[in-house]
Amino acid sequence: MSDTQPEIRKGLVGVVADVSAVSKVMPETNSLTYRGYAVQDLAEQCSFEEVAYLLWNGELPTAAQLAEFRREEAGNRAISPALHQVIKAFPHDAHPMDAIRTAVSFMGLEDPEAADTSEPATRRKAMRLLAKIPTAIAAAHRAAKGQEPVAPDPGLGFAENFFHVVLGKVPQPEVVKAFDVSLILYAEHGFNASTFTARTVTSTGADLHGAVTAAIAALKGPLHGGANEAVMHMLAEIGDPAKAAAWLQGRFDHKALVMGFGHRVYKHGDSRVPTMTKYAEKMAEVVGDRRWMEMSRILATEMVEKKNIHPNLDFPAGPAYHLMGFDIPLFTPIFVASRITGWAAHVIEQAADNRLIRPLSNYTGVAQRTVPALTERS
Ligand code: COA
Numbered sequence: 001m002s003d004t005q006p007e008i009r010k011g012l013v014g015v016v017a018d019v020s021a022v023s024k025v026m027p028e029t030n031s032l033t034y035r036g037y038a039v040q041d042l043a044e045q046c047s048f049e050e051v052a053y054l055l056w057n058g059e060l061p062t063a064a065q066l067a068e069f070r071r072e073e074a075g076n077r078a079i080s081p082a083l084h085q086v087i088k089a090f091p092h093d094a095h096p097m098d099a100i101r102t103a104v105s106f107m108g109l110e111d112p113e114a115a116d117t118s119e120p121a122t123r124r125k126a127m128r129l130l131a132k133i134p135t136a137i138a139a140a141h142r143a144a145k146g147q148e149p150v151a152p153d154p155g156l157g158f159a160e161n162f163f164h165v166v167l168g169k170v171p172q173p174e175v176v177k178a179f180d181v182s183l184i185l186y187a188e189h190g191f192n193a194s195t196f197t198a199r200t201v202t203s204t205g206a207d208l209h210g211a212v213t214a215a216i217a218a219l220k221g222p223l224h225g226g227a228n229e230a231v232m233h234m235l236a237e238i239g240d241p242a243k244a245a246a247w248l249q250g251r252f253d254h255k256a257l258v259m260g261f262g263h264r265v266y267k268h269g270d271s272r273v274p275t276m277t278k279y280a281e282k283m284a285e286v287v288g289d290r291r292w293m294e295m296s297r298i299l300a301t302e303m304v305e306k307k308n309i310h311p312n313l314d315f316p317a318g319p320a321y322h323l324m325g326f327d328i329p330l331f332t333p334i335f336v337a338s339r340i341t342g343w344a345a346h347v348i349e350q351a352a353d354n355r356l357i358r359p360l361s362n363y364t365g366v367a368q369r370t371v372p373a374l375t376e377r378s
Pocket residue numbers: 222223224225227256257258259260261262263264265309312313314
């Protein structure tokens with residue numbers, strides 16, 4: 001080993017890979033801003049559509065701009081008969097993240113501007129993806145349950161329509177607001193694994209559908225987006241608040257991960273958690289089922305006291321989605337329906353000032369050798 005070995009940052013920990021004007025993650029204050037606005041303020045004061053506009057355009061929309069954005073989104077929700085056929089052919093036990101990944105890839109085949117990677121075309125494609133992803137998620141979910149798809153309703157807002165296409169009904173406004181808040185909180189988060197994947201694909205000159213397909217593949221993993229599903233499975237396994245502390249001790253004894261806790265960047269808490277917890281608590285009141293939030297409270301208190309590891313957004317989002325009436329396998333696809341906004345903003349930013357992303361590795365394999373003839377190999 002020479003003294004000139006490069007420093008290796010496993011997992012790219014602490015590596016600043018580029019500049020970005022989309023969002024700012026501030027671990028020192030556990031806070032997050034989108035285009036300069038605190039995410040918790042956006043969640044309380046804006047709709048998801050306003051936040052999508054903000055991420056893509058840098059400023060919040062005027063009333064007229066918002067009306068036009070909503071009109072375009074609502075008008076692009078239908079998916080093609082061919083995609084409906086493809087979705088019907090998916091194995092019924094396919095994971096919904098694999099289903100939406102495949103559906104987005106198929107949308108790329110059909111998109112009228114598929115090969116056009118110019119910024120105006122990418123923006124139009126992003127709008128089509130934002131509008132169509134919920135339709136495809138819902139169609140795949142319903143097909144897996146033997147149900148017919150529900151046609152999107154252009155008269156409904158984005159969050160209302162999501163309930164409509166998945167469940168066939170729109171719940172009361174408090175539930176829609178809680179869901180909208182979750183979409184805002186999930187929309188964007190700096191150079192996380194799926195966003196960095198999207199930027200890497202974009203850096204090769206590939207198109208938006210390719211970048212988003214790859215990003216969905218990255219988001220599925222339980223160390224990333226899949227954690228919101230894992231949290232609900234964990235709560236269901238515990239089953240009773242009285243068992244939460246003993247269950248957690250068992251995880252400590254086995255040095256096992258507790259899903260929904262810890263974060264690569266935030267080490268002292270995640271600013272999205274109090275807002276999501278507040279709305280998850282509201283869902284518990286609306287539904288009249290306090291069990292999940294009570295269990296969550298015990299787990300969070302013990303994790304912070306005993307391990308100093310704080311909950312991340314997936315921790316309150318898991319039970320919130322369950323209380324809203326969504327099946328667990330839909331939780332990470334919901335994350336996709338939201339994060340398409342952040343991914344597209346980063347794809348546009350990467351393409352506007354691109355350099356191929358291509359890091360180096362330090363070779364640790366066998367030393368160079370000659371190829372033996374076939375007869376000389378044992
Ligand atoms: N449960 C138990 N221990 C945890 C933990 C968790 N959820 N998260 C971190 N730790 C422990 C690690 O085991 C490690 O302990 P050690 O120093 O004794 O080895 C220590 O805390 C530091 O964690 P580290 O592995 O350096 O964090 P990371 O930055 O590599 O990983 C995550 C971040 C998100 C991958 C990790 O916290 C995790 O796997 N969390 C659970 C999955 C999850 O909720 N993901 C959603 C992220 S938004």
